[in-house]
Amino acid sequence: MIAMMLHGGGDLRRETVPDPAPAPDEAVVRVRACSICGSDLHAYHGKHPRLTFPRVLGHEFAGEIVALGGAVTGFHAGQRVCCDIDLACGRCGPCREGRGNLCEQLKTMGFDRDGAYAEYAAVPDFNLHPLPENVSYDQASAVQVLGISYHAVADRVRPKPGEKVAIIGAGPIGLGAALIARSLGAEVTILDILDYRLALAQRLGIPATMNANEGDLRERALAATGGRGFDKVVECVGGFQERTVADAVRMVKRGGQITIVGTFPENKATIPIAHIKDREIDINFSRGNFQAFAPCLELIASGRIDPERYISHRFPLARAADALRLLEARDVEAHKIVLHPGAGAQGQ
Ligand SMILES: [Zn+2]
Ligand SMILES: [Zn+2]
Structure with missing residues (x-):
């Protein structure tokens, strides 16, 4: 697959890498939309505290399931989903108290493991959220930050x-x-x-x-x-x-x-x-997004919040570096920028 691989501060390369294979409890999601977060900018400059290289950034995304690990139930290939990215350990004190966003060993897709500036991403089943029919991939890519x-x-x-x-x-x-x-x-x-x-x-x-x-x-x-x-x-x-x-x-x-x-x-x-x-x-x-995907999808599906109205730019994935620089420059009215894997390099 094509992935934008960050090799160090400012060194983002378009590369062909092996497609991810799902672990038993994971799905592989074909990324249809991945929004850019301000923290991606810190990461792009090599300044995110937990980042290691090489790394695929991207933690605000939605797509369709293309492969399922053997232990996954309740999802099917072709299903439209958006994806949480927090990987709480489930065993530490905060996790046992039901506060996984405070996990002592919290890991996050797009920083501690590869994210979604790529054509495909492997996602644990507990982080998959089915999309209501009337919620687009672009809208769904706004759910993580809305959460x-x-x-x-x-x-x-x-x-x-x-x-x-x-x-x-x-x-x-x-x-x-x-x-x-x-x-x-x-x-x-x-x-x-x-x-x-x-x-x-x-x-x-x-x-x-x-x-x-x-x-x-x-x-x-x-x-x-x-x-x-x-x-x-x-x-x-x-x-x-x-x-x-x-x-x-x-x-x-x-x-x-x-x-x-x-x-x-x-x-x-x-x-x-x-x-x-x-x-x-x-x-x-308040720290992070905690159990907020379902209520946010409901707010979007019901029309009470429409992220389409604050998505300011769309770029093909291959131009991720241009998109990051645009967000950083602040000289245009950039709000939410969405990357589209699969779009031509010239894009929209
Ligand atoms: Zn973020
Ligand atoms: Zn934990």
Whole structure:
């Protein structure tokens, strides 16, 4: 098969490699759509902490089953699926407590083993999720990242109908969090420093937006909430931690709650502990996607969330490096970029 093989930082090569064969508990999936994640960019530059080389990246994907291991039941060749990528050990303390996203030995397709920047990928049966008939492969390639937003909002933020929730960051995870919070009845305000992301959020039905570089965020938060501050603030940026965590503290109400979703490369953020204590502000955290594929597929199948509306670009797999550079450049309005194995090198 054709695979995009990463041999080191910036060294992504189109190669012909053996087709994967399924282990007894695996299916081989013909990849029809694989979305690019921001973490793929770190990996592409050789900066992902767990990455080893050579490696096939790609962890947001959907396709059809073409081969099944002997121990797999309940799936058939030709079946359309999207694929979870987390490989929890199932035996450690967190796994036994039903929190596999906190597994002590968590491994992930696309980083610890080969992913889906390829024509085929081998996937354990417990990570296969059948696609509803009206969900396209492109839409399904958005489920893994939408699931991160879903776990964060449904399990950790837990907004009540009518609560005023601010989402900091309108990238794929923040936008997904806003859409899910809205679907749960929250009154959502979304912040970013890129106006085109805020415009996209508005087109998707989140009318309340703030450019985080304009004005005093505490004053604007008070003005937006009748002088109280937001009930809940969700941090979905990660990269600018010294600022975004401080912004969250300034925007939340007394007795409110902050949920940290963004991934922080270092332990740089500080919190004003006395301020938080005096106001009984709760802070919790969210890691990864946990049991979120089924509810996210339902949100898409029912039309409440349509990833087609935030897929900005499509590239043939062979142009994966171009797609990564486009995402990185930030000089075009790139949101979600989908790779298509099997498309001609000139592509769409
Ligand atoms: Zn990702
Ligand atoms: Zn485990």
